[in-house]
Amino acid sequence: MGKLSATALLLCAAVLPSAAHADTDACSLLAPAQVGAAVGVPVSEGKHVTPSFVKTCTWTASGTSAVKYVTLYLQTAAAYEGGKQMAVRMAAAGAKVTPASVGDDGYYFVAGDQVGLLVKKGDASFKVAVYATLPVAKKEAMELALAQEVVGKL
Structure with a gap:
């Protein structure tokens, strides 16, 4: 992953507040079977980076595959x-922002x-x-297929 790529993705996830539906556990929104169906390989049960922070969930692909893992991050x-707004500004540095037809707004x-894929639905986003x-x-x-599953549960 290039320096711009890593920096841009980390900024988009890390700079933003993470409270979205305080009681929602990201791992509860997608079953491993749903994730596996979307990415074409079996995945592990979703896991939190730390047990006390449930707004991010990661599913790891099993075996050797082009897919390594999938993450879901909940936010407001x-x-x-x-x-x-930050993504649009970063587009000037070589990143790209394109619309996605999912939820109330997505890109x-x-x-x-x-x-x-970032999606907003009502007062939540992910x-x-x-x-x-x-x-x-x-x-x-793949991300669109997963986002459509999540949107239906928000």
């Missing part, structure tokens, strides 16, 4: 708006070969990202 609608943020050695368009399609 206000964080979504701030992130979108793909592409930096190098990395992509994340980012879903597939980390894989695949073309951006394929990752976008």
